[in-house]
Amino acid sequence: MSRSLNLAVIPGDGIGQEVVAQGLKVLNAVLPQDVKLQTKEYDLGAQRWHRTGETLPDAELDSLKQHDAILLGAIGDPSVPSGVLERGLLLKLRFAFDHFINLRPSKLFPNTATPLAGRPEIDFIVVREGTEGPYTGNGGSIRTGTEHEVATEVSLNTAYGVERVVRDAYERANARPRKKLTLVHKNNVLVYAGHMWKNIFDKVGQEYPEVTTDYLHVDAATIFFVTQPERFDVIVTDNLFGDILTDLAAAVTGGIGLAASGNINPTGAFPSMFEPVHGSAPDIAGQGKADPTATILSVALLLRHLGYEAEAGRIEAAVSADLAERDGSTVRTTDEIGDALAVRVAG
Amino acid sequence: MSRSLNLAVIPGDGIGQEVVAQGLKVLNAVLPQDVKLQTKEYDLGAQRWHRTGETLPDAELDSLKQHDAILLGAIGDPSVPSGVLERGLLLKLRFAFDHFINLRPSKLFPNTATPLAGRPEIDFIVVREGTEGPYTGNGGSIRTGTEHEVATEVSLNTAYGVERVVRDAYERANARPRKKLTLVHKNNVLVYAGHMWKNIFDKVGQEYPEVTTDYLHVDAATIFFVTQPERFDVIVTDNLFGDILTDLAAAVTGGIGLAASGNINPTGAFPSMFEPVHGSAPDIAGQGKADPTATILSVALLLRHLGYEAEAGRIEAAVSADLAERDGSTVRTTDEIGDALAVRVAG
Numbered sequence A, B: 001m002s003r004s005l006n007l008a009v010i011p012g013d014g015i016g017q018e019v020v021a022q023g024l025k026v027l028n029a030v031l032p033q034d035v036k037l038q039t040k041e042y043d044l045g046a047q048r049w050h051r052t053g054e055t056l057p058d059a060e061l062d063s064l065k066q067h068d069a070i071l072l073g074a075i076g077d078p079s080v081p082s083g084v085l086e087r088g089l090l091l092k093l094r095f096a097f098d099h100f101i102n103l104r105p106s107k108l109f110p111n112t113a114t115p116l117a118g119r120p121e122i123d124f125i126v127v128r129e130g131t132e133g134p135y136t137g138n139g140g141s142i143r144t145g146t147e148h149e150v151a152t153e154v155s156l157n158t159a160y161g162v163e164r165v166v167r168d169a170y171e172r173a174n175a176r177p178r179k180k181l182t183l184v185h186k187n188n189v190l191v192y193a194g195h196m197w198k199n200i201f202d203k204v205g206q207e208y209p210e211v212t213t214d215y216l217h218v219d220a221a222t223i224f225f226v227t228q229p230e231r232f233d234v235i236v237t238d239n240l241f242g243d244i245l246t247d248l249a250a251a252v253t254g255g256i257g258l259a260a261s262g263n264i265n266p267t268g269a270f271p272s273m274f275e276p277v278h279g280s281a282p283d284i285a286g287q288g289k290a291d292p293t294a295t296i297l298s299v300a301l302l303l304r305h306l307g308y309e310a311e312a313g314r315i316e317a318a319v320s321a322d323l324a325e326r327d328g329s330t331v332r333t334t335d336e337i338g339d340a341l342a343v344r345v346a347g
């Protein structure tokens, strides 16, 4: 019996093209022989928008829906007004495909540079809500551009949306050796959303008696990220707080060049989407300078999501080994890093 | 001619009592002989709430209004539901007295421990908006406590409110040697509020041709806080982003025990309020373990606000000198640190 993997690829902007090429290289190298990999590339991003004014037409959205998963490089370019591609393409995908789990692991690999003194042990995952909170686009402005302008942003939160992400986080915490789950919010100020999160967190927790829990305000959490990151195992948090915390997490674990993410719909109703946490980095695009490791680790998350656990593990082990042997004095190109990892996972 | 300083003191909860006592000690020691210091203590916080159910009665608010400034220790106790004292007392004061500048300097003093390797030079100030954004208490929930609950939090932003804090930040940047101002927001997602902030930032900037400006998304800003904090001079940002960033800033500059803040109404229409960034730390309250330095530095901000520039400078110099001579092996009590600084500023 032969299996198939039907993958949508959105290289996007800037370094997106380069890093996605390496992700596919490693995917090809790691996939079992009997798996038929089919990829379809989608031309979406800044260039498309400049050419046609489109960000994500319905036909493309429908077509994307037909795939098993999506691999995305990066979206965004300074030539496009801020928000157009983010809201019209990236967030549109996350919302349309109900990616309510935005999964972002943070691990300090051996031999990687961290700005933290003392190299603490860091190995946690952030389960960021992906379809609610201040990201719903629910806001507006009146008297726009005048001195009487009023602009609002509405954070929308539902028990339905919070419970499903909280439950997923408990499951993940329960499956890890330390079994620890931290809720991060700001319930001393955002009392409506914050209390709902906390109540649901406590309620669902009763079903997971083995999971140790705690709660931190988001401001306090940032302190622990730099003073005591080893205290974290699994973190569950709101869309915006998760955005902020995962960039900080990437920074303390060797930089945004290593941070992978998955926008996951665990029900399988829609394809999940995997992407590096970093952006399109137009300043270094096309120069072979981008580190494709974050994309390659995102491919590992993709494989795990589709049930290829052993293959995912092989990519992660290859990255670990590669980083451990990296020599600060030689700078490898995007391509060279991809080649090295492809060789390792195949070997 | 004799001058007077009519100060309201709210010690508050936990270590608030202890640190405020040291703040007053140093204030007494530094004030010129001819200044008549009058203080009135207000019994507000967790104990008051337990006793009477009150957080900040109108009579007290009126009375507080009569002072030149307010010195606050810390508010909050685990025995009080999260949000009650924060919204009913601390934020009520900030909003009632229109403290639209929440000023938070971050400086890595010599000889203090930072979690960052390589001890970068850190010396920036965050000008956090204090009366708008997601802090307005504008939100609610329906079907509360059920599986159909929906909770909202509304971030309210006005051109009036944004322009005044942006202008203040330009003034501060213009007065510093590096003359650099960074706006932090998330205008690729929070497009309504974010674009208004950015437009006003750009418009006001035309009046300050000598100030170099840049813009960072809040997630990216947290990365630079740990990888390149020396790049910042003055930061202006929204209420919630400012809350998060200033805790992180405190962490990288030696900890929350040193972080001072001022809730300032520059018009003088209401008294401004000065407080350490840290909370009430009930776990160490009453043990003489709290570092009063953040409160003492807040007293310096208070003095500067009231025009006592030389005295403010003397406190800051004393703290610098004290920290430079601190010996990691001896742990001083709250009282001892206060005494040492009082001696230095008087001497």
Ligand SMILES: CC(C)[C@H](C(=O)O)[C@@H](O)C(=O)O
Residues within 6 Å of the ligand: A086, A090, A091, A243, A277, B188, B189, B219
């Ligand atoms: C590009 C932007 C819309 C996005 C987000 O805010 O979610 C990015 O920062 C991320 O973390 O994936």
Ligand SMILES: CC(C)[C@H](C(=O)O)[C@@H](O)C(=O)O
Residues within 6 Å of the ligand: A188, A189, A219, B086, B090, B091, B243, B277
């Ligand atoms: C206690 C809390 C309401 C407050 C805030 O969020 O502003 C605190 O974190 C601060 O930074 O002063």
